[in-house]
Amino acid sequence: MKVTIFGTGYVGLVTGTCLADVGHDVVCVDIDPSKVDGLNNGIVPIFEPGLAPLVKANHEAKRLAFTTDAASAIAHGEVIFIAVGTPSDEDGSADLTHVLKVAATIGTHLARPTVIVNKSTVPVGTADRVHAAVAEQLVQRGVDVEFVVASNPEFLKEGDAVNDCMRPDRIVIGTGSDYAVQQLRRLYAPFNRNHERIVVMDVRSAELTKYAANAMLATKISFMNEIAQIAERVGADVEMVRQGIGSDPRIGWHFIYPGAGYGGSCFPKDVRALANTAKQNGYRAELLESVEAVNERQKSHLFDLIVRHYGSADALRGKAFAVWGLAFKPNTDDMREASSRRLLQQLWDAGAKVRAYDPEAMEEARRIFGDRSDLMLCGDALTAVRGADALIVVTEWKTFRSPDFQKLSLTLGDATVFDGRNLYSPKDLAVHGLGYYSIGRLSHS
Numbered sequence: 253m254k255v256t257i258f259g260t261g262y263v264g265l266v267t268g269t270c271l272a273d274v275g276h277d278v279v280c281v282d283i284d285p286s287k288v289d290g291l292n293n294g295i296v297p298i299f300e301p302g303l304a305p306l307v308k309a310n311h312e313a314k315r316l317a318f319t320t321d322a323a324s325a326i327a328h329g330e331v332i333f334i335a336v337g338t339p340s341d342e343d344g345s346a347d348l349t350h351v352l353k354v355a356a357t358i359g360t361h362l363a364r365p366t367v368i369v370n371k372s373t374v375p376v377g378t379a380d381r382v383h384a385a386v387a388e389q390l391v392q393r394g395v396d397v398e399f400v401v402a403s404n405p406e407f408l409k410e411g412d413a414v415n416d417c418m419r420p421d422r423i424v425i426g427t428g429s430d431y432a433v434q435q436l437r438r439l440y441a442p443f444n445r446n447h448e449r450i451v452v453m454d455v456r457s458a459e460l461t462k463y464a465a466n467a468m469l470a471t472k473i474s475f476m477n478e479i480a481q482i483a484e485r486v487g488a489d490v491e492m493v494r495q496g497i498g499s500d501p502r503i504g505w506h507f508i509y510p511g512a513g514y515g516g517s518c519f520p521k522d523v524r525a526l527a528n529t530a531k532q533n534g535y536r537a538e539l540l541e542s543v544e545a546v547n548e549r550q551k552s553h554l555f556d557l558i559v560r561h562y563g564s565a566d567a568l569r570g571k572a573f574a575v576w577g578l579a580f581k582p583n584t585d586d587m588r589e590a591s592s593r594r595l596l597q598q599l600w601d602a603g604a605k606v607r608a609y610d611p612e613a614m615e616e617a618r619r620i621f622g623d624r625s626d627l628m629l630c631g632d633a634l635t636a637v638r639g640a641d642a643l644i645v646v647t648e649w650k651t652f653r654s655p656d657f658q659k660l661s662l663t664l665g666d667a668t669v670f671d672g673r674n675l676y677s678p679k680d681l682a683v684h685g686l687g688y689y690s691i692g693r694l695s696h697s
């Protein structure tokens with residue numbers, strides 16, 4: 253099928269590439285000319301495992317094209333996806349500027365019957381607004397073109413996005429139009445072969461489904477962080493508690509890891525946006541507000557542990573901290589709302605210096621922080637530790653899991669590790685004379 257995708261970010265680029273890889277003819281359109289130029293020259297602007305070779309292969313096979321020319325892209329697609337960003341507005345609601353801009357652009361050029369599919373995460377009722385924005389342009393042009401706006405929320409995880417796209421747990425299609433269902437079933441048939449994954453529902457339910465999924469996952473994380481806070485105060489070990497509850501299939505093992513708070517481009521903004529939708533509709537979503545509040549507090553917990561160890565924030569002045577992990581989670585270079593950003597700011601505000609290393613997010617860190625005298629971006633984990641007083645682990649990259657504790661003990665000025673992801677066993681660090689602070693477990697200095 254001929255497919256057009258607006259937005260070549262994590263969602264648009266991965267979706268477009270996977271659709272091309274199963275044989276569809278895909279045109280991706282973005283307003284960022286440098287991104288489009290780069291992609292046309294084989295430069296993939298994000299790190300996503302397995303993505304770059306797939307982009308290259310499908311681009312070379314001429315099934316995947318990149319352009320800034322919206323008019324030709326709109327002429328191309330029988331199905332047009334909207335996969336642009338929906339960041340948080342100041343009041344926590346989803347900012348629909350980009351989505352509605354794309355809708356207006358589609359209306360400006362649409363010339364034949366088309367299914368417009370919204371893949372961006374958007375509040376309930378957005379499909380109606382997209383429909384109105386397209387229709388307004390058609391009226392202005394004095395033309396009558398049939399089109400449907402369907403919702404098809406995306407559930408891929410950064411870090412495993414290609415796999416999620418190729419083998420989705422479910423494909424949610426929200427529409428009242430049989431034609432749209434038929435077109436999207438054709439499109440997704442290659443991903444729906446061995447068992448039924450497509451769930452068809454009305455548009456509003458589909459829009460809400462995406463928020464419900466992310467809010468549920470964020471709730472599990474905040475719940476576990478709350479248990480960790482209690483564990484620290486009563487002398488329990490949250491890792492033992494995790495094992496004790498995860499074995500219950502009604503609870504399960506996923507998303508019950510305590511840590512330095514969730515970040516990324518989805519959970520924080522989606523929890524806020526859903527709470528905002530509730531508020532706008534006369535309901536106070538107290539659970540969601542608490543999920544967000546617990547997470548906000550948790551993002552400062554590592555810093556609180558550091559201050560507790562050194563006695564006061566003033567005592568951090570002139571100290572140097574090695575920070576392992578800047579991305580909001582492993583296997584991505586994405587630092588949007590990452591816990592590392594809060595921590596670094598708090599360290600800098602206290603007059604401390606940071607020596608940071610992340611396997612994939614160094615370029616992004618350079619872009620975000622620029623040149624500053626209190627930040628050294630290091631080429632590897634050991635260089636970050638050299639000359640540092642203590643080590644702080646913020647992202648649970650595999651490569652940080654089994655460091656040489658003896659070497660750390662000899663290298664770190666204050667021989668102390670602050671572990672925001674509970675990667676290590678307190679006993680192992682004690683054996684090597686390292687002070688150890690983690691989340692929801694007894695600490696020792």
Ligand code: NAD
Pocket residue numbers: 258259260261262263264281282283284287335336337338350353354371372373374406407408409410517518
């Ligand atoms: P992103 O910021 O990585 O990419 C958005 C892209 O859209 C950018 O390249 C931008 O230049 C482009 N764009 C903006 N306005 C445009 C326009 N008018 N025309 C063409 N291109 C335009 O965003 P993302 O992470 O891919 O997220 C996109 C949507 O998908 C968001 O609503 C997000 O909540 C949702 N989502 C994201 C993920 C994820 O893991 N990142 C997962 C599921 C859903």
